[in-house]
C-alpha cells in the first residue's frame with residue numbers, strides 16, 4: 001500500500017499548536033514510511049474561512065520545517081496529481097456534486113426542507129422530552145405534494161445522509177484500538193448545505209478517497225465524526241483509510257489547551273523567540289514517546305524514530321516550562337554562526353546594536369549563551385554594550401555604587417586599567433584584584449562597582465571577558481562617568 005497522509009486544516013483562525021502537532025505526526029509518519037505528505041485546505045465554511053488564515057497555515061508550517069510533498073504553496077503554485085487542494089475550488093469544479101446526486105438517486109440521501117426555526121423547535125421539544133436533540137428524520141419520507149409545497153414556498157433544501165438506525169459501526173484505530181459506535185446514536189447529517197456547498201463530513205470523505213489517502217491521522221476531537229464518515233464511505237462503496245486519532249492536548253490544569261493557558265498560535269512562538277526545531281521536538285513528545293523516553297532529538301532523528309505505535313491514548317499535557325527548557329537546550333547547542341543568524345532578526349527588531357560590526361556582535365551574543373532561553377531575551381541582555389550612555393538600574397546604583405568604598409574602588413581600577421599593557425580577561429582580573437588588595441577592599445567590593453559602572457546592572461556576562469570585549473576606551477569612560485553617582 002502506498003502511504004499517503006494529509007494535514008487538512010480549516011483556515012478559520014491562526015495555526016494552533018494542536019494543529020501543528022497533527023501536521024507534524026502526519027509529516028513524520030510519511031517520512032518514516034517513505035510516503036507522501038499532503039496539505040489540503042478545507043475552506044468549505046464560507047463565513048469563517050479567510051485568506052489570512054490560509055497564509056498563517058503556510059507560514060507556520062514552513063517555519064516549522066514541515067514541508068509538504070503535495071498541495072498548494074504560498075506563491076500560488078501547486079504540486080501533486082490531485083489538484084485543486086482547496087475544497088472551495090474543488091466544489092466550484094463540481095467534484096462533490098456527482099456523489100451527492102448518486103446518493104440521492106439511490107435513496108441513500110434525501111432533501112430536507114426543514115427551516116432553522118423548525119429545527120430549533122424540534123430540538124427544544126426533544127430536550128423537554130429528555131431525548132437527544134438530534135434530527136429525527138422528518139423529511140425522510142416526504143410525498144411529492146409536500147415537496148412541491150415546500151418548493152413553492154421558496155424553501156431551499158439541504159441534503160441529508162440516511163444513517164442506519166440499527167447495528168454498530170466498528171473500526172480499528174491505530175492508536176485507540178477497536179472503537180465501536182451504536183448506529184442509533186448517529187443522525188441524518190447534512191452533507192450539502194442550502195448554498196450547495198458540501199459539509200466537512202462529506203467533503204473530507206470524498207477528498208480523502210479521491211486523493212488516495214491511506215491513513216487519516218488527526219486529533220481525537222474528530223473521533224465522534226468517524227462513524228458518520230465511515231457510513232458515507234460504505235454508502236459510496238469505497239474502502240476507508242486507516243484511522244489514527246491522536247490524544248488531545250490539555251493545559252497543565254487538565255482542561256483542553258486554550259488561550260487561557262497562554263499562547264496557542266504557532267506564529268506567536270516564533271515571535272517569542274522559540275526555535276522551530278525546539279518547538280517541533282517538544283510537540284513530537286506530546287502524545288508520543290520512544291521506548292526509552294528520549295527527550296532531545298538530533299536533526300533527522302525524529303523522522304527515523306517516529307513510530308505510531310508509540311502514540312498514547314491519554315491526553316498529553318502541554319507544559320510551557322518544559323518547552324522553555326528545551327528551547328534553551330537548542331540555543332546552547334548552536335554554534336556561533338547559527339546563533340548569530342537566529343538572534344539577528346530579534347536584535348534588529350529591538351533596535352539594539354545598530355551599525356555594530358557583525359564579528360563583534362557575534363562574540364557578544366556568544367558571551368551569555370548559557371543563559372538564553374529564548375531569542376527574544378537576547379537584545380536586552382546585550383544592549384548595554386552598544387548604548388552611548390549607560391542606563392543605570394536604580395537599585396544597582398543604590399546597592400552598589402552608593403556603598404562605602406565604591407568610589408575608591410573605581411578610582412583604583414581606573415588608575416590600573418589606564419596603564420594596563422594587555423587589556424584582556426586575565427590581566428584585567430589580576431589588576432582588579434591588586435586594586436582591591438592595595439586599598440584594603442574585598443574582591444567583591446571592587447568587582448561589583450566595576451560591573452555596575454560599565455553596564456548599569458548587577459548581573460551580566462562574566463565580568464572580565466565583558467570588559468575585554470568592551471575595550472579600554474569605553475570601560476574607562478564609563479567608570480569615570482560612574483564616579484559621579486558614587487557617594
Ligand code: GLU
Nearest residue numbers: 008009010042204218222
Ligand atoms: N478540516 C478539519 C479540521 O481542521 C480536518 C479534520 C480531519 O483531519 O479530518 O479540523
